[in-house]
Amino acid sequence: MSVGAALEQLLRLIHRRAMRLAALPEDERDSHYDLIRLSCCAAAEHxxxxxxxxxxTANDMVEFVRALVGIIEMGGGPDHGRNTDQRPPVRHFGGQENGTTRI
Structure with missing residues (x-):
């Protein structure tokens, strides 16, 4: 697996986890953040x-996930409610959809 593919897979995994955490009540999230911290710490030591x-490193990862959960909570934009196992649609710039012509 290439580094790029591994990174993409990791980011999708983090996004799915954050989506699940955002669906939980705030008072139920701390134990999940603790598990993320423990597994990330073990992986970093490994x-x-x-x-x-x-x-x-583990604390940075937990803070990143917390921030992502906050973004998701504030969201509700075009991706709100989309299945998180699907890839987001690809936006093409310079084409018909934004009113410019590709040369």
Missing amino acids: IGQSPDRAAL
Whole structure:
């Protein structure tokens, strides 16, 4: 698997997790954030990070997921309610849809 494909898969996984967390009441989310922190910390140590650095990496990941959950909660835009297992539609710029002509 290429690095790009692995990153895309990881981001989709994080997005799905954040969508599930956003659906939970706030008081039920902390245990899920703790699990994310623990698994991320273990993974970071597994790839060779020191325990201190792994803890920082895991905390950064939890904060990223928390921010994503906040964005999802504030959302409700065109993607609201879409199945999170589907890829988002690709926007093409410079074509008919935005009124310009491609040369």
